[in-house]
Amino acid sequence: xxxxxxxxxxxxxxxxxxxxxxxxxxxxxxxxxxxxxxxxxxxxxxxxxxxxxxxxxxxxxxxxxxxxxxxxxxxxxxxxxxxxxxxxxxxxxxxxxxx
Amino acid sequence: xxxxxxxxxxxxxxxxxxxxxxxxxxxxxxxxxxxxxxxxxxxxxxxxxxxxxxxxxxxxxxxxxxxxxxxxxxxxxxxxxxxxxxxxxxxxxxxxxxxxxxxxxxxxxxxxxxxxxxxxxxxxxxxxxxxxxxxxxxxxxxxxxxxxxxxxxxxxxxxxxxxxxxxxxxxxxxxxxxxxxxxxxxxxx
Numbered sequence: 001x002x003x004x005x006x007x008x009x010x011x012x013x014x015x016x017x018x019x020x021x022x023x024x025x026x027x028x029x030x031x032x033x034x035x036x037x038x039x040x041x042x043x044x045x046x047x048x049x050x051x052x053x054x055x056x057x058x059x060x061x062x063x064x065x066x067x068x069x070x071x072x073x074x075x076x077x078x079x080x081x082x083x084x085x086x087x088x089x090x091x092x093x094x095x096x097x098x099x
Numbered sequence: 100x101x102x103x104x105x106x107x108x109x110x111x112x113x114x115x116x117x118x119x120x121x122x123x124x125x126x127x128x129x130x131x132x133x134x135x136x137x138x139x140x141x142x143x144x145x146x147x148x149x150x151x152x153x154x155x156x157x158x159x160x161x162x163x164x165x166x167x168x169x170x171x172x173x174x175x176x177x178x179x180x181x182x183x184x185x186x187x188x189x190x191x192x193x194x195x196x197x198x199x200x201x202x203x204x205x206x207x208x209x210x211x212x213x214x215x216x217x218x219x220x221x222x223x224x225x226x227x228x229x230x231x232x233x234x235x236x237x238x239x240x241x242x243x244x245x246x247x248x249x250x251x252x253x254x255x256x257x258x259x260x261x262x263x264x265x266x267x268x269x270x271x272x273x274x275x276x277x278x279x280x281x282x283x284x285x286x287x288x
Contacts, residue, residue: 009214059257073279077278
Protein backbone atom coordinates (compact mmCIF):
# COMPACT_ATOMS: atom_id res chain seq x y z
CA UNK A 1 0.00 0.00 0.00
CA UNK A 2 2.75 2.44 0.89
CA UNK A 3 4.23 2.45 -2.65
CA UNK A 4 0.86 3.45 -4.07
CA UNK A 5 0.55 6.32 -1.62
CA UNK A 6 4.16 7.36 -2.19
CA UNK A 7 3.68 7.43 -5.95
CA UNK A 8 0.43 9.34 -5.56
CA UNK A 9 2.18 11.84 -3.29
CA UNK A 10 4.89 12.43 -5.87
CA UNK A 11 2.27 12.85 -8.59
CA UNK A 12 0.35 15.31 -6.41
CA UNK A 13 3.48 17.35 -5.78
CA UNK A 14 4.26 17.37 -9.49
CA UNK A 15 0.77 18.71 -10.12
CA UNK A 16 1.22 21.36 -7.43
CA UNK A 17 4.52 22.38 -9.00
CA UNK A 18 2.81 22.65 -12.38
CA UNK A 19 -0.04 24.75 -11.03
CA UNK A 20 2.47 27.17 -9.52
CA UNK A 21 4.85 27.40 -12.48
CA UNK A 22 2.66 27.18 -15.55
CA UNK A 23 2.00 30.44 -17.28
CA UNK A 24 -0.53 29.05 -19.66
CA UNK A 25 -3.98 28.56 -18.15
CA UNK A 26 -4.47 25.28 -20.00
CA UNK A 27 -1.21 24.09 -18.47
CA UNK A 28 -2.59 24.92 -15.02
CA UNK A 29 -5.73 22.93 -15.80
CA UNK A 30 -3.65 19.96 -16.93
CA UNK A 31 -1.61 20.07 -13.71
CA UNK A 32 -4.88 20.15 -11.79
CA UNK A 33 -5.87 16.94 -13.54
CA UNK A 34 -2.62 15.38 -12.32
CA UNK A 35 -3.54 16.32 -8.75
CA UNK A 36 -7.03 14.86 -9.16
CA UNK A 37 -5.52 11.61 -10.41
CA UNK A 38 -3.17 11.42 -7.44
CA UNK A 39 -6.14 11.78 -5.10
CA UNK A 40 -8.01 9.07 -6.97
CA UNK A 41 -5.09 6.65 -6.67
CA UNK A 42 -5.05 7.35 -2.93
CA UNK A 43 -8.76 6.68 -2.56
CA UNK A 44 -8.67 3.41 -4.50
CA UNK A 45 -5.54 2.21 -2.67
CA UNK A 46 -7.05 2.97 0.73
CA UNK A 47 -10.24 1.21 -0.34
CA UNK A 48 -8.33 -1.90 -1.34
CA UNK A 49 -5.95 -2.15 1.58
CA UNK A 50 -7.76 -0.66 4.56
CA UNK A 51 -11.36 -1.68 3.91
CA UNK A 52 -11.23 -4.54 1.42
CA UNK A 53 -14.85 -5.72 1.54
CA UNK A 54 -16.35 -2.47 0.35
CA UNK A 55 -16.33 -0.29 -2.75
CA UNK A 56 -16.87 3.11 -1.12
CA UNK A 57 -13.53 4.52 -2.17
CA UNK A 58 -14.00 3.48 -5.78
CA UNK A 59 -17.45 5.08 -5.94
CA UNK A 60 -16.10 8.22 -4.35
CA UNK A 61 -13.30 8.45 -6.88
CA UNK A 62 -15.87 7.93 -9.63
CA UNK A 63 -17.61 11.05 -8.33
CA UNK A 64 -14.27 12.85 -8.29
CA UNK A 65 -13.72 11.94 -11.94
CA UNK A 66 -17.12 13.43 -12.80
CA UNK A 67 -16.42 16.61 -10.84
CA UNK A 68 -13.03 16.90 -12.55
CA UNK A 69 -14.69 16.56 -15.93
CA UNK A 70 -17.17 19.29 -15.06
CA UNK A 71 -14.34 21.49 -13.84
CA UNK A 72 -12.39 20.94 -17.04
CA UNK A 73 -15.40 21.79 -19.19
CA UNK A 74 -16.13 25.07 -17.42
CA UNK A 75 -12.44 25.94 -17.17
CA UNK A 76 -11.82 25.42 -20.86
CA UNK A 77 -14.93 27.44 -21.74
CA UNK A 78 -13.52 30.29 -19.65
CA UNK A 79 -10.15 29.87 -21.40
CA UNK A 80 -11.79 30.18 -24.81
CA UNK A 81 -13.72 33.23 -23.66
CA UNK A 82 -10.51 34.82 -22.36
CA UNK A 83 -8.77 34.10 -25.62
CA UNK A 84 -11.63 35.67 -27.54
CA UNK A 85 -11.42 38.87 -25.50
CA UNK A 86 -7.67 39.15 -24.83
CA UNK A 87 -6.07 37.02 -27.57
CA UNK A 88 -3.83 35.72 -24.82
CA UNK A 89 -4.22 33.10 -22.12
CA UNK A 90 -1.12 33.48 -19.99
CA UNK A 91 -2.04 34.21 -16.44
CA UNK A 92 0.39 37.06 -15.87
CA UNK A 93 -1.40 39.19 -18.43
CA UNK A 94 -4.91 38.57 -17.17
CA UNK A 95 -5.15 40.72 -14.08
CA UNK A 96 -8.30 42.80 -14.53
CA UNK A 97 -9.74 41.38 -11.32
CA UNK A 98 -6.61 42.26 -9.39
CA UNK A 99 -7.31 45.14 -7.06
CA UNK B 100 9.12 -0.91 10.26
CA UNK B 101 11.47 0.71 7.86
CA UNK B 102 9.41 2.44 5.25
CA UNK B 103 12.12 2.39 2.65
CA UNK B 104 12.47 -1.37 3.03
CA UNK B 105 8.72 -1.79 2.62
CA UNK B 106 8.77 0.28 -0.56
CA UNK B 107 11.67 -1.76 -1.93
CA UNK B 108 9.99 -5.07 -1.11
CA UNK B 109 6.76 -4.13 -2.75
CA UNK B 110 8.56 -2.74 -5.77
CA UNK B 111 10.49 -5.95 -6.31
CA UNK B 112 7.30 -7.92 -5.80
CA UNK B 113 5.39 -5.94 -8.38
CA UNK B 114 7.32 -5.19 -11.55
CA UNK B 115 4.13 -4.11 -13.30
CA UNK B 116 3.42 -1.52 -10.65
CA UNK B 117 7.01 -0.34 -10.87
CA UNK B 118 6.79 -0.05 -14.65
CA UNK B 119 3.47 1.85 -14.56
CA UNK B 120 4.65 4.20 -11.82
CA UNK B 121 7.81 5.08 -13.69
CA UNK B 122 5.80 5.85 -16.82
CA UNK B 123 3.28 7.83 -14.81
CA UNK B 124 5.80 9.92 -12.91
CA UNK B 125 8.07 10.60 -15.89
CA UNK B 126 5.16 11.63 -18.08
CA UNK B 127 3.73 13.68 -15.23
CA UNK B 128 7.06 15.43 -14.95
CA UNK B 129 6.96 16.08 -18.67
CA UNK B 130 3.46 17.54 -18.33
CA UNK B 131 4.59 20.17 -15.86
CA UNK B 132 7.98 21.01 -17.36
CA UNK B 133 7.79 20.87 -21.14
CA UNK B 134 7.76 24.23 -22.82
CA UNK B 135 5.45 23.23 -25.61
CA UNK B 136 1.97 22.99 -24.14
CA UNK B 137 0.83 20.64 -26.88
CA UNK B 138 3.55 18.14 -26.05
CA UNK B 139 2.57 18.24 -22.40
CA UNK B 140 -1.02 17.45 -23.40
CA UNK B 141 0.24 14.33 -25.21
CA UNK B 142 2.23 13.34 -22.12
CA UNK B 143 -0.87 13.99 -20.02
CA UNK B 144 -2.66 11.30 -22.05
CA UNK B 145 0.19 8.86 -21.37
CA UNK B 146 0.09 9.70 -17.68
CA UNK B 147 -3.68 9.18 -17.49
CA UNK B 148 -3.35 5.83 -19.25
CA UNK B 149 -0.81 4.62 -16.71
CA UNK B 150 -3.08 5.77 -13.89
CA UNK B 151 -5.76 3.56 -15.46
CA UNK B 152 -3.26 0.69 -15.36
CA UNK B 153 -2.66 1.32 -11.67
CA UNK B 154 -6.41 1.21 -11.11
CA UNK B 155 -6.46 -2.24 -12.73
CA UNK B 156 -3.64 -3.31 -10.41
CA UNK B 157 -5.81 -2.14 -7.52
CA UNK B 158 -8.70 -4.30 -8.79
CA UNK B 159 -10.82 -1.34 -9.80
CA UNK B 160 -11.68 -2.40 -13.33
CA UNK B 161 -14.69 -0.17 -13.78
CA UNK B 162 -12.75 2.83 -12.58
CA UNK B 163 -9.97 2.04 -15.06
CA UNK B 164 -12.48 1.92 -17.90
CA UNK B 165 -14.07 5.15 -16.72
CA UNK B 166 -10.63 6.71 -16.49
CA UNK B 167 -9.82 5.84 -20.09
CA UNK B 168 -13.25 6.89 -21.35
CA UNK B 169 -13.64 10.14 -19.43
CA UNK B 170 -10.10 11.38 -18.94
CA UNK B 171 -8.31 10.12 -22.02
CA UNK B 172 -11.32 10.15 -24.30
CA UNK B 173 -12.96 13.37 -23.22
CA UNK B 174 -10.93 15.62 -20.94
CA UNK B 175 -7.56 15.26 -22.66
CA UNK B 176 -9.10 15.67 -26.11
CA UNK B 177 -10.94 18.74 -24.84
CA UNK B 178 -7.60 20.11 -23.60
CA UNK B 179 -6.05 19.55 -27.00
CA UNK B 180 -8.99 21.27 -28.67
CA UNK B 181 -8.63 24.23 -26.35
CA UNK B 182 -4.89 24.41 -26.98
CA UNK B 183 -5.37 24.36 -30.73
CA UNK B 184 -8.13 26.96 -30.57
CA UNK B 185 -6.40 29.35 -28.24
CA UNK B 186 -2.63 29.35 -28.69
CA UNK B 187 -0.07 29.09 -31.36
CA UNK B 188 1.17 25.65 -30.58
CA UNK B 189 4.81 26.54 -30.24
CA UNK B 190 6.60 29.71 -29.35
CA UNK B 191 7.10 32.19 -26.60
CA UNK B 192 3.53 32.24 -25.37
CA UNK B 193 3.62 28.60 -24.39
CA UNK B 194 6.66 28.90 -22.13
CA UNK B 195 6.47 28.34 -18.43
CA UNK B 196 7.11 31.26 -16.21
CA UNK B 197 10.53 31.60 -14.66
CA UNK B 198 10.17 34.07 -11.84
CA UNK B 199 8.01 31.83 -9.67
CA UNK B 200 10.23 28.80 -10.04
CA UNK B 201 11.97 28.73 -6.63
CA UNK B 202 8.71 29.33 -4.78
CA UNK B 203 7.06 26.55 -6.75
CA UNK B 204 9.88 24.12 -6.09
CA UNK B 205 9.85 24.93 -2.39
CA UNK B 206 6.08 24.51 -2.19
CA UNK B 207 6.05 21.22 -4.07
CA UNK B 208 8.92 19.78 -2.04
CA UNK B 209 7.28 20.97 1.17
CA UNK B 210 3.99 19.33 0.21
CA UNK B 211 5.79 16.11 -0.70
CA UNK B 212 7.70 16.18 2.57
CA UNK B 213 4.51 16.71 4.56
CA UNK B 214 2.78 13.79 2.89
CA UNK B 215 5.86 11.58 3.33
CA UNK B 216 5.99 12.54 6.99
CA UNK B 217 2.35 11.58 7.42
CA UNK B 218 2.94 8.27 5.67
CA UNK B 219 5.95 7.46 7.79
CA UNK B 220 4.61 8.52 11.18
CA UNK B 221 1.11 7.19 10.70
CA UNK B 222 2.29 3.83 9.46
CA UNK B 223 1.03 2.42 12.73
CA UNK B 224 -2.48 3.74 12.76
CA UNK B 225 -5.62 2.81 14.56
CA UNK B 226 -7.89 1.52 11.88
CA UNK B 227 -11.07 -0.35 11.33
CA UNK B 228 -10.61 -3.83 9.95
CA UNK B 229 -12.77 -5.47 7.34
CA UNK B 230 -14.78 -7.14 10.07
CA UNK B 231 -15.78 -3.76 11.47
CA UNK B 232 -13.65 -3.97 14.58
CA UNK B 233 -11.27 -1.19 15.30
CA UNK B 234 -7.75 -2.51 15.62
CA UNK B 235 -4.26 -1.16 15.65
CA UNK B 236 -2.23 -2.21 12.67
CA UNK B 237 -0.19 -1.30 9.71
CA UNK B 238 -1.60 0.28 6.62
CA UNK B 239 -0.02 -2.51 4.71
CA UNK B 240 -0.36 -6.18 5.31
CA UNK B 241 -4.12 -6.22 5.59
CA UNK B 242 -5.08 -9.17 3.48
CA UNK B 243 -8.52 -9.10 2.02
CA UNK B 244 -10.51 -9.42 -1.11
CA UNK B 245 -12.43 -6.79 -2.93
CA UNK B 246 -15.78 -7.92 -4.26
CA UNK B 247 -15.10 -9.60 -7.57
CA UNK B 248 -18.12 -8.43 -9.53
CA UNK B 249 -16.80 -4.91 -9.59
CA UNK B 250 -19.03 -3.38 -12.25
CA UNK B 251 -22.21 -5.05 -11.04
CA UNK B 252 -21.66 -3.94 -7.46
CA UNK B 253 -20.84 -0.38 -8.43
CA UNK B 254 -24.04 -0.24 -10.45
CA UNK B 255 -25.99 -1.61 -7.52
CA UNK B 256 -24.45 0.87 -5.09
CA UNK B 257 -25.11 3.78 -7.42
CA UNK B 258 -28.75 2.81 -7.65
CA UNK B 259 -29.30 2.15 -3.97
CA UNK B 260 -26.96 3.51 -1.34
CA UNK B 261 -25.47 6.33 -3.38
CA UNK B 262 -28.64 7.29 -5.21
CA UNK B 263 -28.73 10.87 -3.92
CA UNK B 264 -25.07 11.68 -4.72
CA UNK B 265 -25.60 10.13 -8.13
CA UNK B 266 -28.54 12.43 -8.84
CA UNK B 267 -26.72 15.46 -7.45
CA UNK B 268 -23.71 14.75 -9.63
CA UNK B 269 -25.97 14.50 -12.68
CA UNK B 270 -27.38 17.94 -11.89
CA UNK B 271 -23.82 19.21 -11.51
CA UNK B 272 -22.86 17.83 -14.92
CA UNK B 273 -25.93 19.38 -16.52
CA UNK B 274 -25.19 22.72 -14.86
CA UNK B 275 -21.57 22.70 -15.98
CA UNK B 276 -22.61 21.77 -19.52
CA UNK B 277 -25.10 24.63 -19.69
CA UNK B 278 -22.55 26.95 -18.11
CA UNK B 279 -19.89 26.03 -20.63
CA UNK B 280 -22.27 26.54 -23.54
CA UNK B 281 -23.45 29.87 -22.14
CA UNK B 282 -19.86 31.02 -21.59
CA UNK B 283 -18.41 29.97 -24.92
CA UNK B 284 -21.38 31.03 -27.02
CA UNK B 285 -20.58 33.65 -29.61
CA UNK B 286 -23.03 36.42 -28.85
CA UNK B 287 -22.49 38.34 -32.04
CA UNK B 288 -23.93 35.63 -34.26
